[in-house]
Amino acid sequence: xxxxxxxxxxxxxxxxxxxxxxxxxxxxxxxxxxxxxxxxxxxxxxxxxxxxxxxxxxxxxxxxxxxxxxxxxxxxxxxxxxxxxxxxxxxxxxxxxxxxxxxxxxxxxxxxxxxxxxxxxxxxxxxxxxxxxxxxxxxxxxxxxxxxxxxxxxxxxxxxxxxxxxxxxxxxxxxxxxxxxxxxxxxxxxxxxxxxxxxxxxxxxxxxxxxxxxxxxxxxxxxxxxxxxxxxxxxxxxxxxxxxxxxxxxxxxxxxxxxxxxxxxxxxxxxxxxxxxxxxxxxxxxxxxxxxxxxxxxxxxxxxxxxxxxxxxxxxxxxxxxxxxxxxxxxxxxxxxxxxxxxxxxxxxxxxxxxxxxxxxxxxxxxxxx
Amino acid sequence: xxxxxxxxxxxxxxxxxxxxxxxxxxxxxxxxxxxxxxxxxxxxxxxxxxxxxxxxxxxxxxxxxxxxxxxxxxxxxxxxxxxxxxxxxxxxxxxxxxxxxxxxxxxxxxxxxxxxxxxxxxxxxxxxxxxxxxxxxxxxxxxxxxxxxxxxxxxxxxxxxxxxxxxxxxxxxxxxxxxxxxxxxxxxxxxxxxxxxxxxxxxxxxxxxxxxxxxxxxxxxxxxxxxxxxxxxxxxxxxxxxxxxxxxxxxxxxxxxxxxxxxxxxx
Numbered sequence: 001x002x003x004x005x006x007x008x009x010x011x012x013x014x015x016x017x018x019x020x021x022x023x024x025x026x027x028x029x030x031x032x033x034x035x036x037x038x039x040x041x042x043x044x045x046x047x048x049x050x051x052x053x054x055x056x057x058x059x060x061x062x063x064x065x066x067x068x069x070x071x072x073x074x075x076x077x078x079x080x081x082x083x084x085x086x087x088x089x090x091x092x093x094x095x096x097x098x099x100x101x102x103x104x105x106x107x108x109x110x111x112x113x114x115x116x117x118x119x120x121x122x123x124x125x126x127x128x129x130x131x132x133x134x135x136x137x138x139x140x141x142x143x144x145x146x147x148x149x150x151x152x153x154x155x156x157x158x159x160x161x162x163x164x165x166x167x168x169x170x171x172x173x174x175x176x177x178x179x180x181x182x183x184x185x186x187x188x189x190x191x192x193x194x195x196x197x198x199x200x201x202x203x204x205x206x207x208x209x210x211x212x213x214x215x216x217x218x219x220x221x222x223x224x225x226x227x228x229x230x231x232x233x234x235x236x237x238x239x240x241x242x243x244x245x246x247x248x249x250x251x252x253x254x255x256x257x258x259x260x261x262x263x264x265x266x267x268x269x270x271x272x273x274x275x276x277x278x279x280x281x282x283x284x285x286x287x288x289x290x291x292x293x294x295x296x297x298x299x300x301x302x303x304x305x306x307x308x309x310x311x312x313x314x315x316x317x318x319x320x321x322x323x324x325x326x327x328x329x330x331x332x333x334x335x336x337x338x339x340x341x342x343x344x345x346x347x348x349x350x351x352x353x354x355x356x357x358x359x360x361x362x363x364x365x366x367x368x369x370x
Numbered sequence: 371x372x373x374x375x376x377x378x379x380x381x382x383x384x385x386x387x388x389x390x391x392x393x394x395x396x397x398x399x400x401x402x403x404x405x406x407x408x409x410x411x412x413x414x415x416x417x418x419x420x421x422x423x424x425x426x427x428x429x430x431x432x433x434x435x436x437x438x439x440x441x442x443x444x445x446x447x448x449x450x451x452x453x454x455x456x457x458x459x460x461x462x463x464x465x466x467x468x469x470x471x472x473x474x475x476x477x478x479x480x481x482x483x484x485x486x487x488x489x490x491x492x493x494x495x496x497x498x499x500x501x502x503x504x505x506x507x508x509x510x511x512x513x514x515x516x517x518x519x520x521x522x523x524x525x526x527x528x529x530x531x532x533x534x535x536x537x538x539x540x541x542x543x544x545x546x547x548x549x550x551x552x553x554x555x556x557x558x559x560x561x562x563x564x565x566x567x568x569x570x571x572x573x574x575x576x577x578x579x580x581x582x583x584x585x586x587x588x589x590x591x592x593x594x595x596x597x598x599x600x601x602x603x604x605x606x607x608x609x610x611x612x613x614x615x616x617x618x619x620x621x622x623x624x625x626x627x628x629x630x631x632x633x634x635x636x637x
Contacts, residue, residue: 185633187632187633188629188632188633188634189629189632190632191632191633191634238515241515242515243512243513243514243515244512244513244514244515244516244517244521244522245509245512245513249529249534252522252525252526252529253526253529253530255522256522256523256525256526259519259522259523259607260607260611264519267516289634292632292634335627335628336627336628336629338529338530338625338627339624339625339627339628339629340624340629341530342530342614342618342623342624342625342627343623343624345611345614345618346618346623349611349614349615349618354611354612354615355608355609355611355612355615356608356611358604358605358607358608358611359608360459360605360608360609360612362459362460362601362605363458363459363460363461363462363562363563364456364458364459364462365459365462365559365562367454367458367462367466368462368465368466368469368558368559368561368562369559
């Protein structure tokens with residue numbers, strides 16, 4: 001009979017400890033790690049943030065007397081103001097840590113003031129923020145988009161409802177106190193964004209789509225990137241693209257435009273994809289009308305020397321809603337976006353010459369003529 | 371110290387006397403254009419394989435900036451040699467060769483890659499059967515996340531000129547064959563910038579097809595190309611931009627694509 005021992009002889013005669021259990025499954029690890037107390041360098045940031053929240057709430061009264069910003073009336077903005085001040089005093093945290101800490105901060109704050117704080121998400125910025133959402137017959141998804149946006153301390157919410165024949169408009173009206181711009185006729189692809197950018201008065205503009213709810217937590221990095229000095233913070237879609245040989249035409253063209261503008265680091269990231277954030281000032285410099293053709297705006301921004309970068313990754317590729325007009329390799333939307341990129345390339349070629357930054361010093365072209 | 375040959379010096383002469391010679395056809399059906407710089411090691415084999423693609427063939431060697439005697443060797447073999455003392459620059463030799471070609475079909479290949487006749491014949495056959503531009507189907511390594519800029523540019527150009535089915539097949543890649551009609555329509559001077567020539571061909575509705583797969587990546591020597599600093603990469607990407615620029619001037623700023631009725635005035 002074989003003995004099952006805790007210890008067994010190794011090949012060289014020494015005793016070797018057997019592994020107690022098979023390799024632990026990794027399933028479910030991701031979500032669980034959020035619930036565990038998060039510790040970085042021995043500090044429990046959740047606990048620390050909770051206490052900071054308590055403290056902030058107790059001193060908030062005195063701050064009011066000092067006369068802080070115009071956000072006194074809105075408790076959400078007030079918490080965020082306290083949070084930003086506290087967060088600046090500590091080192092920057094990785095995003096999972098950040099969100100746990102922010103949630104704890106809100107909890108600590110609530111414990112003192114006993115107000116209602118429905119899962120608010122705090123942003124590390126005291127700049128004014130606007131969310132711009134384009135809507136066209138999005139009644140199924142718009143409610144959850146609004147719900148997520150309400151979790152953020154936004155100063156403006158602008159919905160561009162165009163050509164809608166369903167009750168999208170009513171849903172927005174009932175559920176939020178947002179600015180709604182309504183057009184009876186469809187404005188066309190991405191034109192709504194340009195309209196919204198022009199109307200918004202905040203310092204940071206965040207662009208979203210009515211058919212695609214994004215968790216508020218996932219939007220924070222975009223705002224943070226702009227806060228840190230980026231002019232345009234793009235969605236980094238590189239992790240979702242897969243092998244080059246299996247990509248669609250649009251992705252290929254996007255990547256080519258970035259490389260031609262000497263920005264290979266951007267991969268296929270583009271203003272075409274939501275979500276992305278931008279400084280209001282940058283939008284103004286690019287020209288609002290150009291925002292209606294996102295690749296063109298991107299090329300202009302890069303050419304003007306604005307800071308364009310990728311902030312975070314939100315999967316908009318595999319989760320995108322399939323519609324009759326965007327299925328298949330050569331659909332209308334795909335052709336439209338390729339057209340946009342041609343327009344963008346044209347803009348670049350006009351600005352920088354027919355070979356951009358790839359001059360041809362090698363060829364003796366005269367000899368080819370008769 | 372150079373590697374010593376195993377053969378005695380006296381025996382070398384005998385090899386020379388075995389030199390494979392060709393006789394260019396008087397009224398050729400196929401013209402093979404081979405730009406050559408310093409490719410003494412491979413040129414004889416390249417000419418030999420190229421000559422056998424068709425009974426009526428002429429081989430045109432465009433020697434430019436050659437200092438190692440490849441031009442003389444080609445001459446000795448019997449090819450028609452067009453000689454320039456200075457390097458002409460990438461692909462310019464093709465353009466000059468095409469200008470001088472007399473054949474109905476023009477086959478382009480390179481002096482540094484030996485391609486067997488069996489891989490050249492399908493291209494000739496395709497052109498004979500009505501294809502105007504018969505391309506190599508070789509795409510380069512595309513089964514990865516981050517591809518080379520040249521591969522990206524080739525794919526993009528085909529997409530932009532509305533022929534995405536070609537994938538990355540390109541006139542930049544050798545070997546490829548074109549009909550005389552295609553040469554006249556494109557213009558031999560444009561063949562010096564192959565992507566532009568391709569854009570012209572596709573825009574004018576010529577029949578451009580990837581015909582046959584010839585692996586040319588592994589055998590292509592990477593001369594003076596270091597990681598991160600590849601002058602050829604810059605050149606070829608620039609070529610594609612030039613091609614796109616030409617296409618835009620011909621087809622309008624959106625490349626014949628509508629924009630699903632955008633109301634741009636609304637902003």
